[in-house]
Amino acid sequence: MRVCVVGSGGREHALAHVLARTAEIVVTPGNPGIPGSVATPPEEVEADLYVIGPEQPLVDGLGDRLRAKGKLVFGPGADGARLEGSKAWMKQVLADAGVPTARHGTFTEAGAALEFLKSLPGPYVVKTDGLAAGKGVLVTESLDEAADDVGSKLSGSAFGDAGRTVVIEEGLDGPELSILAVCDGTRAVALAPAQDFKRVGDGDTGPNTGGMGAYSPVPAAGADVVDVVMDTGVVPTLAALRAQGIDYRGVLYAGLMLTSDGPKMLEYNVRFGDPEAQVVLPRLSSDLAALLAEAAAGDLRSQPAFVDDACVTVVLASEGYPTSPRTGDVIEGLGDASALPGVTVFCAGVGRDDAGRLLTAGGRVLDVTATGATIAEARERAYAAVDRIRWSGRHHRTDIAENAAKDGT
Secondary structure (H helix, E strand, O other): OEEEEEEOOHHHHHHHHHHOOOOEEEEEEOOOOOOOEOOOOHHHOOOOEEEEOOHHHHHOOHHHHHHHOOOOEEOOOHHHHHHHHOHHHHHHHHHHHOOOEOOEEEEOOHHHHHHHHHHOOOOEEEEEOOOOOOOOEEEEOOHHHHHHHHHHHHHOOOOHHHHOOEEEEEOOOOOEEEEEEEEEOOOEEEOOOEEEOOEEEOOOEEEEOOOOEEEEOOOOOOHHHHHHHHHHHHHHHHHHHHHOOOOOEEEEEEEEEEEOOEEEEEEEEOOOOOOHHHHHHHHEOOOHHHHHHHHHOOOOOOOOOEOOOEEEEEEEEOOOOOOOOOOOOEOEOHHHHHOOOOEEEEEOOEEEOOOOOEEEOOOEEEEEEEEEOOHHHHHHHHHHHHOOOEOOOOEOOOOOOHHHHHOOO
C-alpha cells in the first residue's frame, strides 16, 4: 500500500514513521527532517490512501476534493471539520448529542459576553470560535483578564476573524485527558489515551501553546474511563453528525476533563493530536495503515493493539515561542540524541540551509520521543536525548510526565 501523508509537522513525521512499518510513504509538503517529503501537491500524488494531518486543509475541504477524484481518504470533509473550525458549532453538536460538557455561551458582542462572565464562579475559559493553531484559549482566575481577552478577541486585534465570535465556558476541575478515536462514519474505536501539556512553562505556567509534551498510557484513564468516553461522547457525536447527513471518516480527538462528576468534553479536534500522536502511535503493535484504510472505506473491522511500554515526548521550542518564535538557528546534536536507546526525534518546525544543516523554522521545532518499560524510564530517556540537542535560545519544559513517573507507572 502507498500512503500519502499530508502535512509538515511533528505529527506528520510520527504518522509517516509508524505507517512506514507496513506501507510505502510519501509526505507532502513534509519538511527536510521527514523522510519521503515531496513538494508535489496532494491532489497530484498517486497513492492508495491519503491521511490528512493538519486541521486547516480539512476545514478547507481537501478531503472532499480528493474524494471527488475517487481517492480513499482518512480525514473528514469540510462539513465534519466544522467541529474544529467552529467551536460554537461544536458546542451545538454536543448539545444535540447529549454529551456532558461545561456550562458555556457563544457571543459576538462584548456586553453580553461580560454579563455571562460575571455569572460564572471562575476560573474563566475564553476561546476563539475559529482556528487559532492551539493558541486561542485563555484560562484564568481573573475576571478582569478574561474581560480584556474577550475584548481583544471580539475586536479582531488578537486573532482576526477567528476571534470575532467567542465561546466562554466555566472552568472545570480535574486532570485533562486526550482520547483519539478512529471513525468510519458509523463505528469508532479508541486509541490509547494520552495526556498533554499546553502551557509553555513548568508547573503549567505561562501562555497556552500548541503543546509542549505528552505521555501515554495515562494511569488515571483505564479501560473503564475510555468506555465511558466512547459511550457518552464519541458514539453519540457520530450519531448526531449522521443525523445532519455528515459521514465522518477520520479521527475524533476528544479533549476531556475528568471531573468529580465524570468525564466532560472540553472540545473536539478533527485530526490526530500534536503532540499526542507522537506518544500514542509509536505504542501501536497493530497495523496502522490497515486500520486507517478500513475507516476511510467505511468498513472499520480491526481493533488497535498497543504494547505495554510507555512513551514520553518533550517538545523543543524556539526562542520567543509561542508569541514570536525566532527561526534560522542551526540545530546540533540530533544524530547523537537519536542514537540513544528507545529514542526517536520527530521533526516539526525545521528547514535546511545551503550547507545541508538543519535549521529552526518554526515555534515548536523537535519532538523528542522515547519509549520505556515505565513512564519513568521513557521520561529519563527522553530528557537524556534532550540534553544532547542544542541551538541558540532553545527552551522546553522540564516537568513533562513528572507526576506520572513519580506514581511509579
